Amino acid sequence: MAVNERLRAALLNAGMTGKQLAEAVGVDPKTAERWVSTGRTPHPGIAHRAAAALREDLAYLWPEIEQGRRRKRGTSDLVAAYPTRATAPIDMWRTMFEQAERQIGILVYAAIFLHESWPDFSDLLTAKAEAGCQVRVMLGDADSPVIRARGQEERYGHGIEARCRVALMHYQPLTKSPNIEVRLHATTLYNSIYMGDDQMIVNAHVFGMNAYGAPIYHLRRTGGSGLYDTYAESFEAVWEQSRPPGE
Incomplete structure (x- = not known):
């Protein structure tokens, strides 16, 4: 899976490490690392907390979540x-x-x-x-x-x-x-x-x-x-x- 470069850049801009992000949203540090290194997509609720912690737009960090919502909304x-x-x-x-x-x-x-x-x-x-x-x-x-x-x-x-x-x-x-x-x-x-x-x-x-x-x-x-x-x-x-x- 591809690296999530947007998430990596957001961490740098926020001055946060993957471990700090994991602590902020309540997940295992290895899980947060996989969000970056393998491009894995978190659960929407967790993704919301992560985006808020990074002061970034969720749709920018994980566009597939927003696309899924749009499909559900019709x-x-x-x-x-x-x-x-x-x-x-x-x-x-x-x-x-x-x-x-x-x-x-x-x-x-x-x-x-x-x-x-x-x-x-x-x-x-x-x-x-x-x-x-x-x-x-x-x-x-x-x-x-x-x-x-x-x-x-x-x-x-x-x-x-x-x-x-x-x-x-x-x-x-x-x-x-x-x-x-x-x-x-x-x-x-x-x-x-x-x-x-x-x-x-x-x-x-x-x-x-x-x-x-x-x-x-x-x-x-x-x-x-x-x-x-x-x-x-x-x-x-x-x-x-x-x-x-x-x-």
């Missing part, structure tokens, strides 16, 4: 990642929404790129709703201080407020369908979320940057407590705080 939910929304294929959204049968969810401030890139998007949502699919849309409240602040942060001025109003013009006529709900929210939007059954597209937001320049994550739910569920819970939390237009 990082297999990640299908693809794109550096910006502009580089993500629009067909990814189209396919996800077209395949949805049970639910479609949209949490954004405006995201009128969907209607600009896909002129029949409203027709699709209506058809899905008529077929029994639940469609929920949350748009930014153009009159809220949060929206104005986001425009200032992104150096977009009042543009984002105008886009929120345009988005509402697109979606509000759809509420004639019994399976389509459109609401407004005034929450700080950390991520735009688009859901279609067990698939999800997350547009991460970056301070001072318009959403088209921020990363995109395409997720597919593979089990409980994964990335998909984390963002789905966020969607539901905002839904509880949102309100129908005019209220």
Whole structure:
């Protein structure tokens, strides 16, 4: 097995010997020596104590522990990642929404790129709703201080407020369908979320940057407590705080 050079360097930086580290975490000195000389990985609980004693990041010293945790948390939910929304294929959204049968969810401030890139998007949502699919849309409240602040942060001025109003013009006529709900929210939007059954597209937001320049994550739910569920819970939390237009 390979020598753990990161652990060796961390010991030197901390001015500690393997024996001193062993004493600090409560293991046999030979065990701590093997962590360095053979690259053996300690039990996660012990690794936490060792990293704390060395004032180092556990994921840096033993990346395999963090990788294992990610697998347990459901990082297999990640299908693809794109550096910006502009580089993500629009067909990814189209396919996800077209395949949805049970639910479609949209949490954004405006995201009128969907209607600009896909002129029949409203027709699709209506058809899905008529077929029994639940469609929920949350748009930014153009009159809220949060929206104005986001425009200032992104150096977009009042543009984002105008886009929120345009988005509402697109979606509000759809509420004639019994399976389509459109609401407004005034929450700080950390991520735009688009859901279609067990698939999800997350547009991460970056301070001072318009959403088209921020990363995109395409997720597919593979089990409980994964990335998909984390963002789905966020969607539901905002839904509880949102309100129908005019209220």
